[in-house]
Amino acid sequence: MDFLVSVADFDYLKVIGTGSFGKVFLASHRENGRYYAVKVLQKHIILTRKEERNVMCEHRVLLKTLNHPFLVKLHFSFQTKDRLYLVLDYACGGELFYHLQREGVFGEPRARFYAAEMACALGYLHSLKIVYRDLKPENILLDSAGHVVLTDFGLCKEGMSGRGTTRTFCGTPEYLAPEVLLQKEYDRTVDWWGLGAVLHEMLYGLPPFYNADRLEMLRNIIYQPLVLKPGVSSAARDLLMRLLNRDRAKRLGAKRDLTELQSHPFFSSIHWDELVAKQIPPPYVPLLSGPGDLTNIDPRFTELPVPQSLGACEEYGATFPGFTYINENILSLTRGHEDRILSDQ
Secondary structure, three states, rough: OOOOOOOHHHHHEEEEEOOOOOEEEEEEEEEOOEEEEEEEEHHHHHHHOHHHOOOOHHHHHHHHOOOOOOEEEEEEEEHHHHHHHHEEEOOEEHHHHHOOOOOOOOOOOHHHHHHHHHHHHHHHHHHHEEEEEEEOHEEEOOOOOOOOOOOOOOEOOOOOOOOOOOOOOOOOOOHHOHHOOOOOOEEOOHHHHHHHHHHHHHHHHHOOOOOOOOOHHHHHHHOOOOOOOOOOOOOHHHHHHHHHHOOOOOOOOOOHHHHHOOOHHHHOOOOHHHHHOOOOOOOOOOOOOOOOOOOOOOOHHHHHOHHHHHHOOOOOOOOOOOEEEEOOOOHHHHOOOOOOOOEEE
């Protein structure tokens, strides 16, 4: 069967992110002119590090979460002999990390809005028995209107029902729940700890228990009492105390998951149905000149060179069966084909 989408269908314009296995590029589709974020992974690195499982997990999660407003969408995926390509939404508002770095802290209304949208995304993943495990400002993007877009599902754990636990050690030190650090069993509530850590950073400028000395910080996460400075409302402080509870059984969200968070006083002004319908205007709208704008992308990415070989068609390698995918809703926008999904068997 002919492949409807290939490497040569895109112009690769700029580097907009980097990761363990490759880079993310801003690319435009040559026929429909749309902009996408194309994540290009090097097969040899994945195979050398024995990370095939994580890569295919990310792919499966992307396919399961195609229709949530606050999760990045997969439009196409394909492979060449040496590389895997994931063609995703381009969230031109950039990383939350970039905005936090520039502004230091967010006011409570803005932090509340982002935390509420993140909570909806995490609750939706949990409803699909997926634990995200890597919530951090670098993985939280903003779209052109200023809504949250959660990305990077490489560390997700699938098949985690309400009481399901796992022990795999993974994540980013600043945002790790103590039970993960201690290599104890943990459940989906690690995501609510992660939300608490990100909310703390939005309100106070640093993750909780932060220390420039990494070992000291890990000790703090496990042992140090949480001290919340004034300058933040009592409702926000209460929510942080409940999310950053070291006892996962008593952590907010342990019993009824997202529902518990939604009824917390900090979120009393949020109309959740309207939020998910994107009917609540975001508190900050990125200034953009157009859909391919790079203003909100960190220059340390955009200044990196784009390899010439990216758009070259190599022969297809079958190292990753089941990887090729075309979003049925997008075909009509590309070459006028009927709506259908192609996936290699």
